[in-house]
Amino acid sequence: MISLEELQLAARNHGMPLEALRHPITPAGLHYLLIHYDIPFVDAGAWALDVEGAVAQPQRLTLDDLRAREAVEVAVTMECAGNGRALFDPHVVSQPWLRDAVGTARWRGISMRSVLEEARVEDSAVEIVFTGLDRGIEGDVAQEYARSLPLEEAMRDEVVLAYEMNSAPLLPQHGYPLRLVVPGWYGMTNVKWLSRVTVLAEPFAGYQQSRAYRMRAHEDDDGEAVQRMVPRSLLVPPGIPEFLTRARTLRAGICVLEGRAWSGQAPIEHVEISVDGGATWEPAQLAADDLGRWAWRGWTYEWEARPGAHRVGSRARDAVGNAQPLAATWNVGGYANSAVQWVNVAVAEFGVTRERARSGASRPRPARPSGSRA
Amino acid sequence: MISLEELQLAARNHGMPLEALRHPITPAGLHYLLIHYDIPFVDAGAWALDVEGAVAQPQRLTLDDLRAREAVEVAVTMECAGNGRALFDPHVVSQPWLRDAVGTARWRGISMRSVLEEARVEDSAVEIVFTGLDRGIEGDVAQEYARSLPLEEAMRDEVVLAYEMNSAPLLPQHGYPLRLVVPGWYGMTNVKWLSRVTVLAEPFAGYQQSRAYRMRAHEDDDGEAVQRMVPRSLLVPPGIPEFLTRARTLRAGICVLEGRAWSGQAPIEHVEISVDGGATWEPAQLAADDLGRWAWRGWTYEWEARPGAHRVGSRARDAVGNAQPLAATWNVGGYANSAVQWVNVAVAEFGVTRERARSGASRPRPARPSGSRA
Numbered sequence: 001m002i003s004l005e006e007l008q009l010a011a012r013n014h015g016m017p018l019e020a021l022r023h024p025i026t027p028a029g030l031h032y033l034l035i036h037y038d039i040p041f042v043d044a045g046a047w048a049l050d051v052e053g054a055v056a057q058p059q060r061l062t063l064d065d066l067r068a069r070e071a072v073e074v075a076v077t078m079e080c081a082g083n084g085r086a087l088f089d090p091h092v093v094s095q096p097w098l099r100d101a102v103g104t105a106r107w108r109g110i111s112m113r114s115v116l117e118e119a120r121v122e123d124s125a126v127e128i129v130f131t132g133l134d135r136g137i138e139g140d141v142a143q144e145y146a147r148s149l150p151l152e153e154a155m156r157d158e159v160v161l162a163y164e165m166n167s168a169p170l171l172p173q174h175g176y177p178l179r180l181v182v183p184g185w186y187g188m189t190n191v192k193w194l195s196r197v198t199v200l201a202e203p204f205a206g207y208q209q210s211r212a213y214r215m216r217a218h219e220d221d222d223g224e225a226v227q228r229m230v231p232r233s234l235l236v237p238p239g240i241p242e243f244l245t246r247a248r249t250l251r252a253g254i255c256v257l258e259g260r261a262w263s264g265q266a267p268i269e270h271v272e273i274s275v276d277g278g279a280t281w282e283p284a285q286l287a288a289d290d291l292g293r294w295a296w297r298g299w300t301y302e303w304e305a306r307p308g309a310h311r312v313g314s315r316a317r318d319a320v321g322n323a324q325p326l327a328a329t330w331n332v333g334g335y336a337n338s339a340v341q342w343v344n345v346a347v348a349e350f351g352v353t354r355e356r357a358r359s360g361a362s363r364p365r366p367a368r369p370s371g372s373r374a
Numbered sequence: 375m376i377s378l379e380e381l382q383l384a385a386r387n388h389g390m391p392l393e394a395l396r397h398p399i400t401p402a403g404l405h406y407l408l409i410h411y412d413i414p415f416v417d418a419g420a421w422a423l424d425v426e427g428a429v430a431q432p433q434r435l436t437l438d439d440l441r442a443r444e445a446v447e448v449a450v451t452m453e454c455a456g457n458g459r460a461l462f463d464p465h466v467v468s469q470p471w472l473r474d475a476v477g478t479a480r481w482r483g484i485s486m487r488s489v490l491e492e493a494r495v496e497d498s499a500v501e502i503v504f505t506g507l508d509r510g511i512e513g514d515v516a517q518e519y520a521r522s523l524p525l526e527e528a529m530r531d532e533v534v535l536a537y538e539m540n541s542a543p544l545l546p547q548h549g550y551p552l553r554l555v556v557p558g559w560y561g562m563t564n565v566k567w568l569s570r571v572t573v574l575a576e577p578f579a580g581y582q583q584s585r586a587y588r589m590r591a592h593e594d595d596d597g598e599a600v601q602r603m604v605p606r607s608l609l610v611p612p613g614i615p616e617f618l619t620r621a622r623t624l625r626a627g628i629c630v631l632e633g634r635a636w637s638g639q640a641p642i643e644h645v646e647i648s649v650d651g652g653a654t655w656e657p658a659q660l661a662a663d664d665l666g667r668w669a670w671r672g673w674t675y676e677w678e679a680r681p682g683a684h685r686v687g688s689r690a691r692d693a694v695g696n697a698q699p700l701a702a703t704w705n706v707g708g709y710a711n712s713a714v715q716w717v718n719v720a721v722a723e724f725g726v727t728r729e730r731a732r733s734g735a736s737r738p739r740p741a742r743p744s745g746s747r748a
């Protein structure tokens with residue numbers, strides 16, 4: 001059960017409805033969103049990015065400055081570190097994600113490394129702090145949202161300061177006018193409404209680094225930092241849904257199951273499908289890897305769906321051997337719950353009779369399909 | 375408390391975060407969404423709109439046909455009929471909306487009347503049924519989503535078959551390639567993924583007309599159809615939020631409260647503000663009515679915020695005397711809960727000390743602000 005406070009978060013921060021897995025690039029408005037505080041209302045004309053701290057040449061860059069430089073673009077699958085949180089038992093109180101806190105976009109902007117090179121980072125530098133314009137209170141700490149990266153991560157080829165998402169200026173809720181994009185890492189790393197880049201000679205210990213986003217076994221455990229996405233595969237729920245329960249009904253016959261899989265740790269190497277709740281597994285067919293290393297990989301599986309009740313799921317493994325688990329390890333923050341998604345599907349011989357939009361006088365009342373709400 | 379089934383709906387169907395009330399036209403992805411079944415994946419090249427039933431000239435119109443005709447555009451505030459449902463007591467089980475199931479867009483397309491005139495509606499016609507491509511099961515009825523309008527409503531000047539939203543093709547989740555837009559009516563009227571327009575010589579009694587969307591006092595009550603939006607005003611929550619509770623903290627001084635108000639029944643005539651939980655009310659300043667009759671009306675109110683705890687709210691009245699209530703009437707479906715939005719605000723003399731993104735060694739621990747989580 002979810003409290004009204006958690007519902008306030010769920011109403012603001014939405015997932016990607018899983019049928020949108022059909023799109024290789026998630027359409028605007030369907031990409032998941034997690035916003036800690038409020039969406040800032042930014043006047044891009046008055047905005048500039050400050051690059052400061054342990055640098056020989058501090059920088060102040062306007063949006064025009066950024067747009068005048070060489071652009072890079074990368075397709076990135078981004079997932080919230082809390083994806084799956086609401087499925088943990090015991091319950092973890094925070095943004096109550098089911099499994100749909102994910103999306104893929106093409107992010108266009110300038111290379112982070114080029115900015116750091118221009119600012120001439122001093123030898124003492126160890127971490128880079130990224131600070132957004134979003135302000136709020138969390139864990140009793142008043143703060144602007146800020147996260148850091150080790151210097152060597154910030155210098156990676158594919159780390160981008162992005163001003164476009166899918167060939168359009170960033171939407172307000174995705175960080176307009178500028179955000180950080182760090183392929184492979186969970187969403188909290190990708191600081192939105194970026195205002196400052198601060199080079200530090202010692203590790204950053206702000207709230208979002210030292211208290212949030214740590215994999216803690218119990219309240220007194222300091223835990224390890226949550227960083228790169230663990231492997232996950234999701235599938236487009238087959239058939240049609242019941243409105244409230246989302247229970248699925250499918251007509252018997254060949255059904256091509258489809259979905260996508262990703263890992264922040266290494267390329268996806270293998271996806272397996274079960275249509276019997278995990279008793280047996282068969283390999284799925286991986287699609288061409290045409291979005292590149294940092295985006296999800298499509299897969300399909302041809303299922304001969306016979307009448308009856310079925311439980312359908314998929315699991316992914318990456319090239320360094322990380323495998324998606326049947327059950328994930330509970331932790332205090334409710335992070336990285338990548339447990340297999342099981343979809344219950346009622347397969348009916350003749351499918352479902354439709355209500356026809358004719359007249360009231362002759363309104364047909366279809367037979368109660370299996371899979372409907374009891 | 376909300377069940378996991380209701381959470382599944384809340385994670386798919388998101389509201390508009392209320393700070394987005396600052397935008398007169400809601401940016402893409404922030405407009406509320408309510409999708410009964412799944413988002414259909416439509417091939418617009420293979421798609422066409424059928425106009426059929428009690429007409430002398432049935433039509434089949436492609437997207438190119440529609441785009442070749444004279445275009446009309448109208449700015450429309452759209453609200454879900456279930457907005458406010460989760461705030462009713464006793465609890466109503468369905469999509470658990472708080473207050474943010476609203477948004478405003480510019481919808482561009484062709485006049486519905488022009489299509490009906492071309493099809494030559496027969497004298498027997500009384501209602502027009504609009505059927506979408508979205509299929510599912512609801513109340514044990516398998517169906518394509520379908521709603522009707524009385525003929526005279528469908529013939530109104532401002533009723534549009536829309537193929538663009540805010541100068542871009544409809545997003546998949548907003549009905550691509552074509553949807554109905556009926557200004558003034560609640561969201562369920564505005565059928566998405568439109569595939570058929572059927573002219574009937576008798577009233578339509580499909581599920582979404584005869585069973586859902588009726589204002590029923592108890593289970594045995596047939597109730598009245600839910601149609602036009604009742605007046606509502608919402609305000610941008612002032613100050614900054616606490617992450618989980620969304621509790622607001624504001625620095626003492628002049629704070630310009632702002633928000634928007636709308637009614638489907640008549641223009642907004644008056645908005646009042648209370649900063650003391652309803653003990654006293656003062657008029658707000660209405661903004662210029664520049665989006666036209668069918669969109670919300672902005673308002674502002676200059677508040678001298680003094681230290682202490684405050685309860686801030688607004689209420690609207692329209693030109694035919696409908697007034698937003700302090701408490702709405704409970705009903706079986708949980709519709710039209712337009713009760714005043716109260717925002718608790720803790721006003722502090724010196725505002726909130728920020729965490730600064732410097733180093734770990736000297737991490738400041740700000741004083742616990744008033745308004746933080748207990």
